[in-house]
Amino acid sequence: xxxxxxxxxxxxxxxxxxxxxxxxxxxxxxxxxxxxxxxxxxxxxxxxxxxxxxxxxxxxxxxxxxxxxxxxxxxxxxxxxxxxxxxxxxxxxxxxxxxxxxxxxxxxxxxxxxxxxxxxxxxxxxxxxxxxxxxxxxxxxxxxxxxxxxxxxxxxxxxxxxxxxxxxxxxxxxxxxxxxxxxxxxxxxxxxxxxxxxxxxxxxxxxxxxxxxxxxxxxxxxxxxxxxxxxxxxxxxxxxxxxxxxxxxxxxxxxxxxxxxxxxxxxxxxxxxxxxxxxxxxxxxxxxxxxxxxxxxxxxxxxx
Amino acid sequence: xxxxxxxxxxxxxxxxxxxxxxxxxxxxxxxxxxxxxxxxxxxxxxxxxxxxxxxxxxxxxxxxxxxxxxxxxxxxxxxxxxxxxxxxxxxxxxxxxxxxxxxxxxxxxxxxxxxxxxxxxxxxxxxxxxxxxxxxxxxxxxxxxxxxxxxxxxxxxxxxxxxxxxxxxxxxxxxxxxxxxxxxxxxxxxxxxxxxxxxxxxxxxxxxxxxxxxxxxxxxxxxxxxxxxxxxxxxxxxxxxxxxxxxxxxxxxxxxxxxxxxxxxxxx
Numbered sequence: 001x002x003x004x005x006x007x008x009x010x011x012x013x014x015x016x017x018x019x020x021x022x023x024x025x026x027x028x029x030x031x032x033x034x035x036x037x038x039x040x041x042x043x044x045x046x047x048x049x050x051x052x053x054x055x056x057x058x059x060x061x062x063x064x065x066x067x068x069x070x071x072x073x074x075x076x077x078x079x080x081x082x083x084x085x086x087x088x089x090x091x092x093x094x095x096x097x098x099x100x101x102x103x104x105x106x107x108x109x110x111x112x113x114x115x116x117x118x119x120x121x122x123x124x125x126x127x128x129x130x131x132x133x134x135x136x137x138x139x140x141x142x143x144x145x146x147x148x149x150x151x152x153x154x155x156x157x158x159x160x161x162x163x164x165x166x167x168x169x170x171x172x173x174x175x176x177x178x179x180x181x182x183x184x185x186x187x188x189x190x191x192x193x194x195x196x197x198x199x200x201x202x203x204x205x206x207x208x209x210x211x212x213x214x215x216x217x218x219x220x221x222x223x224x225x226x227x228x229x230x231x232x233x234x235x236x237x238x239x240x241x242x243x244x245x246x247x248x249x250x251x252x253x254x255x256x257x258x259x260x261x262x263x264x265x266x267x268x269x270x271x272x273x274x275x276x277x278x279x280x281x282x283x284x285x286x287x288x289x290x291x292x293x294x295x296x297x298x299x300x301x302x303x304x
Numbered sequence: 305x306x307x308x309x310x311x312x313x314x315x316x317x318x319x320x321x322x323x324x325x326x327x328x329x330x331x332x333x334x335x336x337x338x339x340x341x342x343x344x345x346x347x348x349x350x351x352x353x354x355x356x357x358x359x360x361x362x363x364x365x366x367x368x369x370x371x372x373x374x375x376x377x378x379x380x381x382x383x384x385x386x387x388x389x390x391x392x393x394x395x396x397x398x399x400x401x402x403x404x405x406x407x408x409x410x411x412x413x414x415x416x417x418x419x420x421x422x423x424x425x426x427x428x429x430x431x432x433x434x435x436x437x438x439x440x441x442x443x444x445x446x447x448x449x450x451x452x453x454x455x456x457x458x459x460x461x462x463x464x465x466x467x468x469x470x471x472x473x474x475x476x477x478x479x480x481x482x483x484x485x486x487x488x489x490x491x492x493x494x495x496x497x498x499x500x501x502x503x504x505x506x507x508x509x510x511x512x513x514x515x516x517x518x519x520x521x522x523x524x525x526x527x528x529x530x531x532x533x534x535x536x537x538x539x540x541x542x543x544x545x546x547x548x549x550x551x552x553x554x555x556x557x558x559x560x561x562x563x564x565x566x567x568x569x570x571x572x
Contacts, residue, residue, distance in 0.1 A: 002447035015434030
């Protein structure tokens with residue numbers, strides 16, 4: 001037991017260091033805000049540059065017409081590329097999201113063993129793969145087997161790129177759900193898959209959406225794997241077995257052309273790509289996360 | 305409310321009482337909803353004041369206003385003054401940091417720092433306050449752990465993580481951590497709800513001992529506990545301070561009808 005006399009003795013050892021602590025506090029805060037500003041400067045300047053160069057070429061024709069003849073008076077538009085990017089994002093998500101989420105559930109809920117550790121390891125390795133290698137893989141497996149470039153091959157490559165990102169973020173956000181929620185569910189006699197789908201996934205919703213949107217943004221901008229798979233085209237969608245265009249591919253092609261109109265169109269296509277990814281992101285958050293209280297509508301956080 | 309009393313009613317008010325902590329017109333809101341409606345209270349030095357009331361009456365929120373914890377919650381706002389030795393905690397952000405040093409807090413759920421050992425948990429506040437002498441830190445850690453009756457149980461395992469302890473032990477560790485910085489005021493939010501009867505009794509003995517020097521404010525659901533340990537009791541209901549007086553008077557001779565019903569166990 002500490003007596004009053006002892007306590008008085010102890011208090012003598014306390015230093016009145018509040019001023020120095022406040023100074024440290026301010027310095028750290030300054031560094032934090034400074035770093036945020038440093039991170040925002042490139043982001044902001046890229047965005048400004050894209051808007052400045054891309055906005056002038058935007059028109060209904062630009063968004064809906066197929067590309068015109070190179071160097072001619074009719075530059076055409078990027079209609080097929082927009083269609084292709086939307087199709088690719090949709091199709092790849094159709095394959096990549098369910099498998100990725102279920103894989104994440106496996107790792108988090110059933111993967112606490114050797115098999116799980118192995119899968120987790122290889123999943124991480126896959127996430128670090130150069131995407132051009134994945135494109136080559138899709139080329140060998142799909143394009144060479146079927147004998148033609150197609151949007152199916154593109155979907156194959158992009159969903160492989162999506163998978164590890166979604167799996168990892170799903171696993172991490174499920175792990176953040178307190179064990180007590182699981183216990184509460186099991187104690188009510190709820191079956192395991194019901195606990196997973198009704199309690200865990202809904203609690204981890206915010207992290208899940210973030211992971212999915214990260215992967216969508218990632219594949220939306222992928223160019224290398226598309227060169228080996230969908231090849232590129234000047235026509236609108238004609239079939240799943242046909243070559244297709246996509247925005248990053250079109251941007252790349254346009255930027256290689258020695259014409260000012262083509263370069264300007266490339267900027268316009270880049271702006272459209274950014275807008276598509278941004279609106280998908282905001283739309284998803286609005287759809288799935290708007291019911292949260294406390295201004296959580298557009299929360300950009302993982303875990304729930 | 306008509307019977308709202310700002311100072312505890314005392315039968316023997318011969319000498320001028322000293323108030324360590326004075327809360328004036330505290331209004332606390334969550335996302336615009338008032339959880340505490342204009343509560344003023346004066347807390348005597350070297351006394352235990354208990355806050356009682358049914359769940360959701362705002363007593364915990366009020367307690368959290370006393371060291372500016374409430375405003376850290378999302379969507380939370382506080383209006384009013386809290387004077388510690390006459391100085392307002394709410395006058396600037398720096399004041400909050402300076403004064404929290406003098407106000408210890410124990411939370412309802414044990415929350416030891418998960419990455420720290422038992423020893424480091426207790427010593428955390430000391431190192432932050434510039435105590436460098438290892439011998440003194442050792443003495444304070446041992447003394448505080450003795451005060452919460454945890455020393456004998458953990459003296460050979462001081463390097464083990466704080467989270468390895470049982471729930472009740474963790475709570476006592478958290479009380480020791482709050483005591484280590486030698487605060488002058490101790491805020492306790494149902495500190496005994498995770499404790500077994502023996503540990504509860506020991507904590508109550510400790511509170512009795514600390515009272516010789518500290519100003520203690522304790523939120524409790526347990527009315528017997530309030531009777532056993534407190535000198536003054538405030539009864540809160542729906543965000544209002546309904547009645548505030550000597551514990552004996554509140555429980556034996558309440559002036560307010562709602563207070564009477566509550567202390568007789570007719571609702572709550």
